[in-house]
Amino acid sequence: MKGNEAIGEGAVRAGCRYFFGYPITPQSELTHYLARRLPEVGGLYLQAESEVASINMVYGASGAGARVMTSSSGPGISLMQEGLSFLAGAELPCVVVNMMRGGPGLGNIAPSQADYFQATKGGGHGDYRLIVLAPNSVQEILDLTGKAFELADYYRNPVMVMADGIMAQMMEPVELKNEAQAEIQAKPWAASGMIDHPGSKRIINSCFVIPEEMEAVNIRLKEKYTQILFNEQDSEGYLLEDAEIVLVAFGTVSRICRAVVEKARQLGIPAGLFRPVTLWPFPAEELKRTTGKAKCFLSVEMNMGQMVEDIQLAISGKAPVYHYGRLGGMVPVARDVLQEVQKLYSGGVVK
Amino acid sequence: MKKVFKRPGILKDVPFHYCPGCTHGVAHRLVAEVIEELGIRDTAIGVAPVGCSVFAMDYFEIDMFQASHGRAPAVATGIKRVLPDRVVFTYQGDGDLAAIGTGEFVHAATRGERITAVFINNAIYGMTGGQMAPTTIMGQVTKTTPFGRDREINGFPIRVCEMLAPLEGTAYLARVAVHTPKAIIQAKKFIKRAFEVQLEGLGFSLVEVLSTCPTNWGLSPLEAVKWLEEKMVPYYPLGEYKSPAGGVINA
Ligand SMILES: Cc1ncc(C[n+]2csc(CCOP(=O)(O)OP(=O)(O)O)c2C)c(N)n1
Ligand code: SF4
Ligand SMILES: [Mg+2]
Numbered sequence: 183m184k185g186n187e188a189i190g191e192g193a194v195r196a197g198c199r200y201f202f203g204y205p206i207t208p209q210s211e212l213t214h215y216l217a218r219r220l221p222e223v224g225g226l227y228l229q230a231e232s233e234v235a236s237i238n239m240v241y242g243a244s245g246a247g248a249r250v251m252t253s254s255s256g257p258g259i260s261l262m263q264e265g266l267s268f269l270a271g272a273e274l275p276c277v278v279v280n281m282m283r284g285g286p287g288l289g290n291i292a293p294s295q296a297d298y299f300q301a302t303k304g305g306g307h308g309d310y311r312l313i314v315l316a317p318n319s320v321q322e323i324l325d326l327t328g329k330a331f332e333l334a335d336y337y338r339n340p341v342m343v344m345a346d347g348i349m350a351q352m353m354e355p356v357e358l359k360n361e362a363q364a365e366i367q368a369k370p371w372a373a374s375g376m377i378d379h380p381g382s383k384r385i386i387n388s389c390f391v392i393p394e395e396m397e398a399v400n401i402r403l404k405e406k407y408t409q410i411l412f413n414e415q416d417s418e419g420y421l422l423e424d425a426e427i428v429l430v431a432f433g434t435v436s437r438i439c440r441a442v443v444e445k446a447r448q449l450g451i452p453a454g455l456f457r458p459v460t461l462w463p464f465p466a467e468e469l470k471r472t473t474g475k476a477k478c479f480l481s482v483e484m485n486m487g488q489m490v491e492d493i494q495l496a497i498s499g500k501a502p503v504y505h506y507g508r509l510g511g512m513v514p515v516a517r518d519v520l521q522e523v524q525k526l527y528s529g530g531v532v533k
Numbered sequence: 534m535k536k537v538f539k540r541p542g543i544l545k546d547v548p549f550h551y552c553p554g555c556t557h558g559v560a561h562r563l564v565a566e567v568i569e570e571l572g573i574r575d576t577a578i579g580v581a582p583v584g585c586s587v588f589a590m591d592y593f594e595i596d597m598f599q600a601s602h603g604r605a606p607a608v609a610t611g612i613k614r615v616l617p618d619r620v621v622f623t624y625q626g627d628g629d630l631a632a633i634g635t636g637e638f639v640h641a642a643t644r645g646e647r648i649t650a651v652f653i654n655n656a657i658y659g660m661t662g663g664q665m666a667p668t669t670i671m672g673q674v675t676k677t678t679p680f681g682r683d684r685e686i687n688g689f690p691i692r693v694c695e696m697l698a699p700l701e702g703t704a705y706l707a708r709v710a711v712h713t714p715k716a717i718i719q720a721k722k723f724i725k726r727a728f729e730v731q732l733e734g735l736g737f738s739l740v741e742v743l744s745t746c747p748t749n750w751g752l753s754p755l756e757a758v759k760w761l762e763e764k765m766v767p768y769y770p771l772g773e774y775k776s777p778a779g780g781v782i783n784a
Contacts, residue, residue, distance in 0.1 A: 200615060226614055230607070231640035238604035238637070242580075242611025245598055246619075250611070268601050373596035375619045377575035385590050387599040 183356045185349045186211035188320045189279055190219055192327030193251055197364040198277070199225030200250040202239035204232055206258045207291040208347035209281040213253065233258035237265030237278075244274040245386035247372030249331055253279035256289060259297060259305075266340055267306030271388025271399075273371075275334035275341075277327070278312075282346045284511030292511025293346035293434060298488035301342050302462040309400055311407045313341040313414065314461040316432040320354035326459075328364070335367060337410055344461065346484070348434045348513065410463055417465035418457045421447065422472050425454025427523055430469070430493055431482040432458045435514060439482050442519045451527045458489075466496035473500045478526055481505045482519055484512070541565040543574055545592050554747040554754020557586050557653060559711040560720075564624065564651055565593065567725045571732070577620045578612055580605040584626035585659040603634025606641035609648045620731055622649040628658045631667040631691045638693075638739075645702030645736040649727045652693060652739055655746040656765060663749030667691045670768050675749070694741050694774040704736030706774040710743035710766060712758040723773065735777050743769055 183191070189212050193201075201216045217227040230236040236252045243250040254262065259280045269276055282297045284290040301314045313333050317323040323345065330341040373384040390396035420440055422428065427446070431439040436457040446453035456472060458465050478501050481490050487505035494503050506522045508514045540546060543565040551557045568577050574595055581589040583602035590597040600608040605623035613621045630638050630652050638650065657675055658664040664677040668690050672681040682690075694706045705727050709720035720742060727738035743765050747757040 200611075202611065228610075228614060231636050234604065235607040235610075235637055235640065238601065238607035239611035239614075241600070241604075242598065242608035242613075243615045244611070245608075246578075246612045246615040248615040250615075264601055265604070272599075373578060373598060374616055375576045375578050375596050380575070383594050383596055385597045385599065387590055387597075389587055389590075389599050 183320055183324075183353065184211060185320050185323050185345065185352045187215045188324040188356060189253070189327050189343065190215035191358070192324040193277065193331070194219055194223055194225070195358075195364065196249065196328040196331040197366050198249040198251050198331060199223065200243045200248050201225075201227045201252065202230050202236045202243070202250070203252045203254065204230050204236050204258060206255045208283060208350050209253050209255055209279060211350065212279065233261040234265065237262040237269070240276045241265060241269055241272070241274060244269065244276045245272065245373050247369045247374050249335070249366060251277040251279070253281070255281045256283045256285050256297065259300065263306035266312065267308050267310060268388050269340045270306075270310035270312070270403075271308065272386050273338040274386065275338050277330045277334055277341050277343065279343045279345075281350045282344060290511045291347060293348045293484060293513055294511055295346065295433060295435065295484040296488070297344065298461065298483070298485060301344055302464070302492075310403065311339070311410070311462060313337065313339060313410060315341065315343050316459060316461050317343065317345060317349065318433050318436045318457065320352055321356045323349065324356050324358075331364070333414065337406060338371075339406070339410075344433065346434055414460055415463045415465040415467055416459040417468045418459060419468070419472070420455040420457070422454040422456060424452055424475055425472065426452040426475055426477045427526060428454050428456055428472055428476045428479045429482055429519075429523070430456045430458070430479055430489065432461060432489070435482050435484060438514055438516050439519060441516045442523060445516065445520050446523050449524070451523060453523055464492045464496065466492070469493065469496040470498075473497050476501050479503045480522065480526065482514055483507045484514070485509065541569045543568050543594050545594055549592065550588055551585065552748040554745060554757055555585075556711045556744040559717060560651065560653055560742050560744060561589065561592055563711070563717070563721045563724050564622070566721060567728055568595070570725065571728055573620045573728070573732070576618065577622070578616070580609045580612070580621070580623040582623070582625040582629040583660075584629050586624055586626060586653065587660075589624050603629050603632070604637055605629070606634065606637040606646070606648065606650065610641055610644070610646050613646060613648050617647070620649075620728065622651060622728070624651045625653065626659065627652070627654045627656065627666045627668040631693055639697075639700075642697050642737040642739070643700045643702045645704070647731050647734055648737065649731045650739040651724065652741045653744045654693070654741050654769065655744040657746050657749045659746045659749055670764060673764075690768065692769060694739070697739065698774050702737050703739070703775055704777055705730040705738035708741040708743065708769055708771050708774065710761060710771055712743070712745060712761045716771070719771070726776070730777060733777070741769070743771070
């Protein structure tokens with residue numbers, strides 16, 4: 183199965199029945215897949231007139247009680263930022279896929295991780311957070327898409343699944359676990375018409391004119407985000423126990439770095455890999471635990487080093503954090519990353 | 534004594550925040566009466582805009598959504614596609630619908646979304662303090678057209694009903710006003726018809742309501758009513774522009 187199709191199938195299996203979106207590469211196969219697949223299960227694929235419209239259709243469908251998603255890339259995700267802020271403010275669940283591409287501007291359609299800041303630090307206006315998941319295999323795309331819907335409903339918050347063109351196009355065997363339909367909890371807040379909840383009206387809203395009321399909402403949101411921060415950090419470690427050089431990478435790049443770590447070990451360099459699965463919440467607790475033997479960290483990303491400060495914060499200055507990145511849609515080559523590791527090792531950083 | 538005139542139960546019994554002489558309140562009342570008379574309170578879902586009427590979400594005692602500026606037709610599309618048997622309407626100002634939300638209302642209309650838009654044309658941005666709206670008429674003085682709307686700088690106003698009429702997805706289009714008792718009776722009739730068209734599943738329906746904004750027009754409530762009659766109605770002729778009953782009926 184292709185990565186793009188795995189997202190679609192993962193969504194259908196998670197009980198998602200509505201997709202609103204606008205065409206953009208490199209996520210097109212996902213929309214092609216869902217345009218066929220959703221009607222088979224009584225769902226709806228609707229092509230909107232823009233990403234601005236898409237995300238607001240998602241807002242309406244989610245507020246009406248449905249499991250719903252949209253997907254886009256770079257420029258389209260930028261257009262959705264106001265809508266995402268409204269969804270977060272009104273506490274509506276939804277899943278948004280970002281198949282990242284080279285930027286800024288129109289950039290290109292080649293693989294990139296340059297939207298890390300946008301996804302994890304806000305993107306839209308106001309005090310809010312997205313839960314951000316970064317799969318690194320087609321199986322994980324399938325599984326995390328399902329998990330994204332669960333998290334979205336549980337926390338009543340938008341969840342973003344971030345990958346890139348390589349992940350989207352990658353073909354890998356997957357195990358389709360339960361055919362059985364996901365169980366969707368009742369939504370006692372959905373504004374689906376008073377016929378569903380006689381006598382009491384419901385409002386889907388993020389507008390609180392009185393500052394005291396807005397602050398109370400902000401405080402409630404903060405408590406929710408703290409809970410997410412506490413409960414949902416997810417990561418994977420590879421040969422970390424005795425690692426003196428810890429590579430940190432997510433998504434596509436983490437696959438390359440795993441090969442780099444293996445190669446480094448063959449050369450006698452004690453390297454290990456830390457892979458964040460959740461980008462927000464950043465898995466700081468687990469990363470902190472790796473600082474015992476680690477002499478330095480190397481963040482390998484397809485951007486200018488947007489993850490570096492999250493690593494620095496997590497390890498509280500216990501070791502230096504270096505960065506190796508390729509930009510503009512270029513993908514790091516294992517050989518070059520290995521060279522960087524060797525340089526750090528022989529350069530005396532690791533003594 | 535028999536009560537022959539009362540506040541519709543669908544409207545919350547609180548003083549509205551609208552300025553004296555503002556006809557947003559009249560339009561609210563007409564929509565509420567229509568919902569009550571059609572017996573659709575339990576299935577009606579409203580979408581309030583960004584603008585003076587954002588508080589419609591509090592005033593209508595039915596399920597409500599508050600949408601971002603201009604996006605109410607997209608939000609309504611999402612709701613209606615999930616719940617096709619609900620009666621979904623948007624209530625939008627002219628800045629909201631005809632400027633920032635141009636893409637959303639045109640495409641909801643051309644898709645033939647089975648929703649109803651109540652479009653309040655007051656020729657101004659009320660909430661933000663009286664700037665030019667897409668519907669501000671030629672020569673009209675606003676905070677951002679201090680010398681009057683000028684074609685060289687600002688171009689021309691948008692006539693929404695006329696613009697939508699050729700789109701096949703639109704089933705019902707009408708323009709009404711709420712400045713005189715006679716106009717109000719007519720307005721209610723057309724608003725009701727727009728909701729009926731949705732109930733019949735015929736397509737997109739919209740009623741444009743010419744409305745006053747005495748505060749930002751810088752006029753007394755009475756002068757505002759006169760200004761609407763003399764300046765707005767000639768530019769925005771009242772009547773049904775499209776109706777399933779047939780063709781374009783221009784009153
Ligand atoms: C994206 C965005 N841009 C601008 C605003 C500011 N704003 C709030 S209301 C409004 C104009 C509303 O005018 P109109 O739709 O005509 O409604 P009225 O108040 O006249 O009823 C504007 C520009 C906003 N809230 N969001
Ligand atoms: S500013 Fe204008 S539109 Fe807004 S409430 Fe006052 S009179 Fe009505
Ligand atoms: Mg206005």
